[in-house]
Structures are given as structure tokens and as C-alpha cells.
Amino acid sequence: MIGRRFLRQALPFLSLAVVLAAIFFVQPRTMSYFGLNLMLQYAVPIALATIAQMFVITVNDLDLSIGPFVGLVGSIAATLLYDDPVLGMAALLACIAAYGAVGALIHSRNLPSIVVTLGLSFVWLGISVLILPTPGGNAPGWLKWLMAVQIPLVPFPIVAAIIIGGAVQLALMYSSFGVIARGAGGNPRALARAGWSMLWTKVAMYSLAGFFGVLSGLSLLGLTTSADAHVADRYTLYSIAGVILGGGEFIGGRVSPMGAVVGALTLALAGSFLIFLRISPDWQIGAQGAILIVVLALRAAVTLGEARR
């Protein structure tokens, strides 16, 4: 069964390779530094949002507010952070703190995360609309510079993805905190009995989700250079799909940070692939659904043996 387990973990990477190969086949000109850079640049904010979602999924919750939150961060950064860096930073830190507080609320009152984050999505959107009633604002110069960085040989988005995935992989899979955090998803009662505070674990995981949500919003603003409250509404669904494509599961603390990043890249590339295929715009969304289904069908085939043990 080692073979199957290996295959299961390799599957997200295989899916990415297949989508990439298909793109190269359909449009060989993308097989270049410039082409990859262009196709993958918007994958960076999606990958960061996916990591944020993954932290919440690790503790068996679901965050339906991450998309509007990314939009809010963009709105804050394009106005407050641009005009007054100190005030802007304080506002972004307050956002992260708010995420942590939500984690505490959900844990201490034993609330369904779906509903609380659903309500939160309205709150984030409302604050964005108050700050930035119409799309606009300006990205701070350093953000634009950072997102336009040219690294020799390897395109920036790939380097960024490896750094993000690798760092979170180390923190969540190989540190004692990571073990407790994943355990909080696997068997919270056992960990609580062993003396770990489930409250603080949840606060930490939600704060981390907030932190990566902020990074996602900043990187997205660096690319778009002006903000819009609704710009990232789709990120909520993308981030959930990315975590699952990357081999994560909704329950039990089974997640894979590297896989989540790869899942986000696959989703972003699938979008480009469909454009290159010149599918009628009517079927663009549908084809994305079909790709999700195909990848998960493959996973079902691979894990069938595991499930039947």
C-alpha cells in the first residue's frame, strides 16, 4: 500500500504536470520565461488565499469569507496604506487580530464556522465598500515593484510558490506546533485532555489564516495596481477547491501545504488552458468544473484501495 500512498501524495503534482503539458502542447510559445511568468502571476495571490483557507480547514472549520477579506485588504492597502503607511499597517494588523478573535468566538461558543464566516463575508465587503465606494486607489510603489520582480532563469511566481509552500510545509508538518494544530483537527478532545489549549490553537490558526489573507490581498493589489471591493469574491471557492485538489480533506486535520499551493497553481493554469483551447466563453466555467471532477475522479481511483482497508 506504500505505492498507493505515494501516488496519492504525488497526484496533485501529477495533475499540475498534466495541465502544464497540455498548455505547452496547445500553445508552445508559453514554454518560456515570459510565458510562464504571464500565466502564473495571478496564481500567487490565489496560492496565498488557499494557504489561508488550509489553516482553517486544518481545524475542521471552513472559511467562506476569505474572498471578500482579500478584497478588503486590497481596499485598505490601496487607500490607507498608500496615504499613510503607519495607519495602513495598523489597519492590516487589526484585520489579522479580527480573524483571531473570530476563531476564539467560534471555539468558545462552539459555533458553526460556515455561518459565522458567511456573516463575516458581509462585514468585510461592507467595510471595503465604505473605504472604497468605487474601484480605484493606488498600489504602494514597493508592492508594484515586488510583484514585478524579475529573477534570472526561473520566473518569479514559481519561486514565490516554492517559498510559500515550503515555508508553510516546514511549519505545519515538521514543527511541534504544527503537530498540535493538525491534531486539533484529528481529535480535539484527546489533545485537550493532554493539556493543550484548543482555544489558543484555534486563535493561532485563524490568525495565520488572516495573515495569509493579508499577504494574498497585498500581492493581488501589486498585480492589479488599483483595488476593487469585489475583485476577489471568487477566491473563496478557488481556495476551498485548491486545498482539496492539493490532497487536503475537510475533516481530520489531513492537509498538505505544498499540495495546496500546487492545487492553486493547477486551478490558475486551468483557466489559461481553457482560454488557449478557444472554448466558447459559455463553457469556460463549465470546463473548470469538469477539470475539478476529472482530477478528483483520478484521486478516487487511486485511494479506492486505501478506503476499503
Place this chain on the structure above:
Amino acid sequence: MNALINRLRHQPWIWSFLAAALVWIVTVTWLRGQGAGEILTAALSFATFSIIVGLGQMMVITTGPGNVDLSIPATITLAGVVAMKVMDTDNARLLIGILAALGVSLLAGIFNYALIRLLRMPPIIATLSSSFLILSTAISYGRGIRIKPPPMLDDFATFRLTGIPVATLFVLAVSFVMALVLRRTVYGRSVLAIGQNPRAAWLAGLKVDGVRFATYVLSGFLSGVCGIVLSGFSGGAALDMGEEFLLSSIAVVVIGGTSVAGGKANVPGIWGAALFLFLLVTMLNTFHASAGIRLIMTGLIIIAVIVIAGGDEQR
């Protein structure tokens, strides 16, 4: 009296009705009593749609943690588009249009469960990906043309009997049937049992797969009903007509006292929650709050209701 209050206090649906009543009273007081009845009538007609889909979503959520139908908005849209196109503003084609629309929504439900069962996809992802396919079908079939509903459907969806919309009475009847199904039929009891403990239900000999299948198909069917009535109500089908029901179908179920952990359903609560959500928007509108403030208040009040009503008992 105290005993009655005590009993009511423990009914999960009471909170949503209290919240709805409170919001209504605040609104009417603000308006100095003007339009109190009109507001209720409007709330009843608009709440109708989230109640229909809420009933389907409730059954799905009750079958256990992780079960949720995210394809409701897309199915509403597809059913609306199919109904309008097949009916082609002709009263004589009303029935065949209804059958066609219900047919495609049943197919959507079957497709959802096929993904969940055969491909072992988590329901959230399965219904999400199928919703993409369903929406694309609607876009491609509808071609963006807005066709008016046949006069008879229009009349049904907007007709009022002494101030009470007929569509609301229709949904009231559907709700009674659903409450009966939930309490008195093998299917309804099985849904509750599976939600409480799927393994125990399976060991007790319940047809777990069959019941879950029927539940997803039922949710698709009710989305279809909503799509047909909604396109009659709003003068035709639009490609974004289902959008708002992604959030509201889940919100009415959970605010109404149905447990997200599964195994506990509540039909009256859906009515209270749907009225509450509409009255909340009305209240914020009468205050002339800006769009931002309105969104923030909606979010905070949803969270406040769930904090007050939910929680503790699940420990």
C-alpha cells in the same frame, strides 16, 4: 404561563421568529406605523423563494456534517431558463415547460449524488463543480435572451389573496408536507438518523445510499420549483437570478435552528429566518443606511443571532 415560556425558549425556531418580529417592530416604529402591512406582504413574497430552496438545503444539511448543496443557485437559473424558453410566453405550453424545468433540476440532483457516491467527492466540492457545469449549460442554452413568462405563470407568482401572496400559500403547503415527511415517513426519519450517526443507521439496516440520493434529488427538485416561480415573479429568467441563494439558502437553514452537525431539522425556523433576513434588509433601507453600513449590519446581525441561538447545546 412560565411553563409555556420555558417550553418555547427551548424551541430552536423561536429565536428566528423573535428576531424577525423585533426587526419588524423597529422598522414600523421608525416609520411611525406607516406601511406595516405592506412590509409584511413584501416580506412574505420575497421570503417565499429562500424558503423553497431552504427546505431542500435543510434536508441535505441534516444528512450529516459536510453535506451541503452549493449547486442550488445554478439549478435555479437553469430551471428558470429552461422553463421560460420551453413555455415561450404561451399559456398552452405552461405544463410542458414546468415538466421540462423540473426534469433538468432532477437531473442536476442525480448528477450531484453520482459525483458524491461514485467519485467519492466531498459534497461541497461535488456540488460546486457540478454547479459550474449546470451554470454553463444555462448560459449556453439561454443565450442571454430574456423571455417573458406566460401570463398564467406571471399571475400565479404575483397574485395576492387579501394581501397574502398565493405563492406564499403554496410554499406554506409545501412546508407542511415537508414537516410531515420529516416526522412521519420512513424517509424523513432515516434522514434524521443518518445525520445523527450514519454508521449506526447503516447497521440498523437503513438504506443510507438511497436516502442520501433522494435528498440531493429533492434539493435539486425544489431548486427547480424555485426557479420556475421566481422567473414568473420577476418577469423572466436571468443568468444571475440564483446568485443570492447560495448564501441565503444556507443562512435560513442554520439561523432557523437546524443543526449544521446534522440530525436535527427544523421547518418552522426556516420561515422565521427567511422573514428575518428580508425584514432586516428592509429595516436598513428605511434607515437610509449607505450600502457599506447595510452590509456590515447584515453580517453582524447574522453573527449575533447565531451567537445567541446556537452553540452551547451541541457540547
